[in-house]
Amino acid sequence: xxxxxxxxxxxxxxxxxxxxxxxxxxxxxxxxxxxxxxxxxxxxxxxxxxxxxxxxxxxxxxxxxxxxxxxxxxxxxxxxxxxxxxxxxxxxxxxxxxxxxxxxxxxxxxxxxxxxxxxxxxxxxxxxxxxxxxxxxxxxxxxxxxxxxxxxxxxxxxxxxxxxxxxxxxxxxxxxxxxxxxxxxxxxxxxxxxxxxxxxxx
Amino acid sequence: xxxxxxxxxxxxxxxxxxxxxxxxxxxxxxxxxxxxxxxxxxxxxxxxxxxxxxxxxxxxxxxxxxxxxxxxxxxxxxxxxxxxxxxxxxxxxxxxxxxxxxxxxxxxxxxxxxxxxxxxxxxxxxxxxxxxxxxxxxxxxxxxxxxxxxxxxxxxxxxxxxxxxxxxxxxxxxxxxxxxxxxxxxxxxxxxxxxxxxxxxx
Numbered sequence: 001x002x003x004x005x006x007x008x009x010x011x012x013x014x015x016x017x018x019x020x021x022x023x024x025x026x027x028x029x030x031x032x033x034x035x036x037x038x039x040x041x042x043x044x045x046x047x048x049x050x051x052x053x054x055x056x057x058x059x060x061x062x063x064x065x066x067x068x069x070x071x072x073x074x075x076x077x078x079x080x081x082x083x084x085x086x087x088x089x090x091x092x093x094x095x096x097x098x099x100x101x102x103x104x105x106x107x108x109x110x111x112x113x114x115x116x117x118x119x120x121x122x123x124x125x126x127x128x129x130x131x132x133x134x135x136x137x138x139x140x141x142x143x144x145x146x147x148x149x150x151x152x153x154x155x156x157x158x159x160x161x162x163x164x165x166x167x168x169x170x171x172x173x174x175x176x177x178x179x180x181x182x183x184x185x186x187x188x189x190x191x192x193x194x195x196x197x198x199x200x201x202x
Numbered sequence: 203x204x205x206x207x208x209x210x211x212x213x214x215x216x217x218x219x220x221x222x223x224x225x226x227x228x229x230x231x232x233x234x235x236x237x238x239x240x241x242x243x244x245x246x247x248x249x250x251x252x253x254x255x256x257x258x259x260x261x262x263x264x265x266x267x268x269x270x271x272x273x274x275x276x277x278x279x280x281x282x283x284x285x286x287x288x289x290x291x292x293x294x295x296x297x298x299x300x301x302x303x304x305x306x307x308x309x310x311x312x313x314x315x316x317x318x319x320x321x322x323x324x325x326x327x328x329x330x331x332x333x334x335x336x337x338x339x340x341x342x343x344x345x346x347x348x349x350x351x352x353x354x355x356x357x358x359x360x361x362x363x364x365x366x367x368x369x370x371x372x373x374x375x376x377x378x379x380x381x382x383x384x385x386x387x388x389x390x391x392x393x394x395x396x397x398x399x400x401x402x403x404x
Contacts, residue, residue: 024314025277028280028282028311028312029277029312030277030278032268032271058260058261058262059261059264060260062264062268063264063265063268066232066237066268066269073234075233075234077230077232078230078232078261087225087230110225112226
């Protein structure tokens with residue numbers, strides 16, 4: 001998605017070879033128009049898939065799940081990282097390890113909100129190590145719902161997340177795929193292919 | 203907002219005289235159409251206020267801040283409950299006590315995303331004790347931005363939050379105001395007034 005790549009080039013701050021900061025427009029301050037555009041793009045890419053529900057994880061996935069839900073005309077569900085006082089005991093649970101925080105937490109979804117009849121699109125802001133997304137995929141499997149695919153806003157293609165999801169047979173569509181980055185420079189993978197950029201690094 | 207009150211009556215689960223569970227359509231599974239409608243309603247109520255930014259707090263405020271941002275055509279910012287690895291040191295901070303979790307945490311907003319020129323609408327899902335919203339109001343004051351008002355989806359009018367905000371001179375608009383509740387029954391305050399219902403209880 002060209003518009004997104006341009007914003008990342010212009011406003012993204014590359015803090016290291018693995019850390020990209022996009023909090024001026026994606027995940028602290030949010031450009032609502034850009035967020036809506038990402039939702040329309042996922043609706044276009046997954047057209048005809050009869051998606052009934054979008055699934056994400058709190059907190060920074062919510063704005064993109066909402067945008068996808070709007071574009072698809074369906075509700076979305078966000079997995080919780082902490083058990084709420086009001087939460088039911090009948091939940092699907094998956095352990096997720098956070099590398100940035102150095103801790104493992106349990107993400108959960110109330111069983112009433114994912115069912116065997118659902119066709120689910122998982123959406124999140126980043127695909128990097130894939131830890132959170134693999135957890136969500138496991139939750140969809142456990143629920144008996146059909147997983148249509150995973151839509152990510154930014155993929156760090158030099159990390160292992162895509163490989164982990166592909167090994168599970170999951171269809172992935174990322175709106176901006178970063179082949180490599182270093183302070184002051186970000187290199188995207190063209191949508192049409194150019195896969196060898198990653199394969200050379202693997 | 204009649205549509206919202208009807209959904210609360212139909213789908214809300216009243217777990218006690220203070221705990222209302224609305225996670226089937228507001229804050230776990232989210233009805234995107236209803237969320238968008240709340241944004242349009244805030245845009246109508248605060249029309250002419252030249253709002254430049256919507257502010258909320260992660261996680262369950264995000265979908266409503268997004269909806270308000272869409273309706274107003276402005277970006278939104280969500281305050282963070284934990285310091286992110288990518289976060290700047292130049293942040294506005296306010297302590298917020300969570301009664302449900304029994305802990306005090308620091309909420310923060312990057313100083314680049316709230317400025318003296320901004321006219322801010324704060325949006326959140328619940329107004330109850332007011333703890334989180336008072337923290338956000340303090341952050342707006344610290345930033346030098348102008349606070350236009352606070353918009354809440356559900357107000358538990360029998361708790362102290364509204365009083366705390368009114369004492370600070372804040373304009374508040376809640377889309378559903380609950381005067382009292384007990385399992386199986388919820389009593390709303392009419393939009394046109396009926397304030398004495400609260401005052402009698404105070």
